Amino acid sequence: MTYNPDNVFAKILNGSMPCNKVYEDDYALAFHDINPQAPVHVLVIPKGPYESMDDFSKNAPVDLICGFFSAVGQVARELGITEDGYRMLANHGADANQEVPHFHIHLFAGRNLGMLLPR
Numbered sequence: 586m587t588y589n590p591d592n593v594f595a596k597i598l599n600g601s602m603p604c605n606k607v608y609e610d611d612y613a614l615a616f617h618d619i620n621p622q623a624p625v626h627v628l629v630i631p632k633g634p635y636e637s638m639d640d641f642s643k644n645a646p647v648d649l650i651c652g653f654f655s656a657v658g659q660v661a662r663e664l665g666i667t668e669d670g671y672r673m674l675a676n677h678g679a680d681a682n683q684e685v686p687h688f689h690i691h692l693f694a695g696r697n698l699g700m701l702l703p704r
């Protein structure tokens with residue numbers, strides 16, 4: 586697949602769509618999910634055209650990969666969710682129902698999140 590530069594997160598990154606920003610540095614942008622599934626539901630996206638974890642881990646430069654994952658940890662600390670705990674999740678592809686084709690990590694927190702895959 587080729588990265589689609591018209592996806593909503595690309596538009597948020599280039600400033601043509603608004604977001605409720607919580608963090609930004611040279612590598613990452615974090616903002617509140619528009620349809621939160623937990624009291625805290627923040628999305629962290631890398632500053633680069635990568636459509637999913639597979640694309641990002643295969644094709645992004647090492648400094649971006651390091652900077653991005655450092656930023657995810659920093660976002661969690663700034664949100665104040667490290668003590669009680671949080672869940673990070675990334676959907677890749679059809680079976681995971683990835684909706685937006687720009688790599689992103691979800692941070693969920695603010696309540697007990699239950700089992701990862703409830704039976």
Ligand code: 5GP
Pocket residue numbers: 593604605616617618619620621628675676682683684685686
């Ligand atoms: P995915 O299923 O791709 O892992 O998750 C995409 C997430 O992006 C969903 O949780 C959805 O609510 C969120 N989302 C979709 N469009 C927008 C938007 O325009 N702004 C924000 N802040 N979140 C969005």
